[in-house]
Amino acid sequence: MGISIFSIGIFNRRSFSAEAFRHFCQMFILIFALMLAGFAQAANLLQPFPLAEKEMEETLVLDQHMLATGRIQNKGGEAFPESWLSLPAGTLNQALYRVRSTRDTDEILEYYQNHLMQPGSDVLFQCSGRECGSSNDWANRVFKMSTLYGVDREQHYFAVRHKLNDASDNYISVYITERGTGRIYVYVSHYRVNAEKVVSKGSVHTLFEQLQDDGWVELPVMPDGQFEEDAREPLKQLVSKIQASSDRYWLVAHHYGRQSDQALMLKSEQAAARLLSALEVLGLSPDKLEFRGLGALAPTKGSVAYGGRLELVVMK
Numbered sequence: 001m002g003i004s005i006f007s008i009g010i011f012n013r014r015s016f017s018a019e020a021f022r023h024f025c026q027m028f029i030l031i032f033a034l035m036l037a038g039f040a041q042a043a044n045l046l047q048p049f050p051l052a053e054k055e056m057e058e059t060l061v062l063d064q065h066m067l068a069t070g071r072i073q074n075k076g077g078e079a080f081p082e083s084w085l086s087l088p089a090g091t092l093n094q095a096l097y098r099v100r101s102t103r104d105t106d107e108i109l110e111y112y113q114n115h116l117m118q119p120g121s122d123v124l125f126q127c128s129g130r131e132c133g134s135s136n137d138w139a140n141r142v143f144k145m146s147t148l149y150g151v152d153r154e155q156h157y158f159a160v161r162h163k164l165n166d167a168s169d170n171y172i173s174v175y176i177t178e179r180g181t182g183r184i185y186v187y188v189s190h191y192r193v194n195a196e197k198v199v200s201k202g203s204v205h206t207l208f209e210q211l212q213d214d215g216w217v218e219l220p221v222m223p224d225g226q227f228e229e230d231a232r233e234p235l236k237q238l239v240s241k242i243q244a245s246s247d248r249y250w251l252v253a254h255h256y257g258r259q260s261d262q263a264l265m266l267k268s269e270q271a272a273a274r275l276l277s278a279l280e281v282l283g284l285s286p287d288k289l290e291f292r293g294l295g296a297l298a299p300t301k302g303s304v305a306y307g308g309r310l311e312l313v314v315m316k
Contacts (some may be wrong), residue, residue, distance in 0.1 A: 031086050046172065046188060049111050052097040055147075055185075060092045064218065065191050066144050067159055067171050070124040072133025079137040079258050080307045085124065085159075086218055088210075092194040096145065099184040105176050108186065109156040114172045124171075126158035135177055143175065148185055150177035169193040206314075207234055208241035216264075216313040223255055223308030224267075225274035232282075232288060232299040239282045248315045251276055254298055256307040261295055268308065269293030275310055290315075 047053065077209060109128070117123060135155045139148035159173040168260065171191040178184045194307035211217040220234060222229040227235065242249065253272035255264045272291035280286060289312075 038059060038256060043205065046190060048113060048188060049099055049108050050090060051101040052099045052186060054095055055098050056096040058094050062092055063089050065090060067173060067191065069130060069159055071127050072137045078307055079134060080141060086220055087191060088193055089299055090191055092189060092191045094187070095191040096147065097186040099186060105178050107154055108184065113158065116162070116172055116174070120163050121202045122161045123212040124159040125163055129153045129154045132157050134143050138175060141249070143187055144181050145187065146179050148175060148181045148187055154178035172268050207238040211312055211314065216311050219310045219312060221275055221310050225253070225271035225278070225310060235279065239284045241277055242288055243283065243285060249289050250315055251310065251311055253290045253291065253293045253308070253310045254296070255294050256308065265293050265295030268295050273312060
């Protein structure tokens with residue numbers, strides 16, 4: 001994006017006065033410098049453990065990102081984290097390290113906690129050992145990296161939200177595991193939320209604002225249509241806005257797993273019906289929504305790992 005903005009400035013410089021063009025260049029340099037400062041500060045926070053060798057690194061631009069904030073639980077024959085944080089569009093940097101050291105995983109955990117749990121950081125979730133749940137599920141369902149499958153009692157996970165000097169929201173998670181062979185791996189992810197998705201006060205747009213802007217919004221609920229108590233107030237506010245709107249909406253549910261397409265479609269329909277009933281309790285009129293269950297027919301990377309998603313879509 002920075003390159004395109006710069007190119008526009010060059011190709012259209014003849015339409016600017018010399019003073020205006022100079023001002024444009026100064027502003028561009030300032031914005032670019034702030035971006036570099038933000039990434040440099042994040043890099044300082046994420047210094048790898050000594051003797052750690054990087055085996056993989058990947059940067060992705062995502063429309064949304066699901067951050068695990070709960071232990072693995074088995075529900076309905078499917079194992080997923082008991083809670084997730086749904087984040088708006090941003091950039092994900094993820095790296096995998098192998099630690100060639102005789103240090104145990106507790107010492108490595110302490111190193112990353114000392115670096116990341118600083119003033120300005122909010123701990124969203126942390127667990128150690130068997131309280132995290134199955135390492136197999138963390139490796140293969142959450143991170144999609146079989147290399148991370150280790151001994152349950154030798155695993156650690158924590159996730160933090162950190163505000164850098166540029167006031168951007170950064171979400172950092174660390175997973176540490178020791179395999180049965182004794183090899184130790186560390187997975188670090190850093191998700192930086194796009195500035196344009198954040199209100200000036202630093203809070204994420206309300207659900208209804210996202211619905212108006214994009215024509216759809218992913219709802220803060222679990223794949224089965226239930227929701228935690230802290231989601232009640234945002235959903236209640238959404239219902240109030242929907243009631244006052246002249247639009248009608250689709251409630252669309254998606255569900256993923258190892259069952260047949262027909263079974264997954266049935267589960268998604270049940271999830272949509274369950275959520276619709278809950279929204280009616282919050283004050284929604286039944287004629288404002290119609291629901292559809294699509295099963296596994298419209299997958300996204302984040303929601304497949306999560307086990308499903310439910311969305312509200314403006315009817316055309």
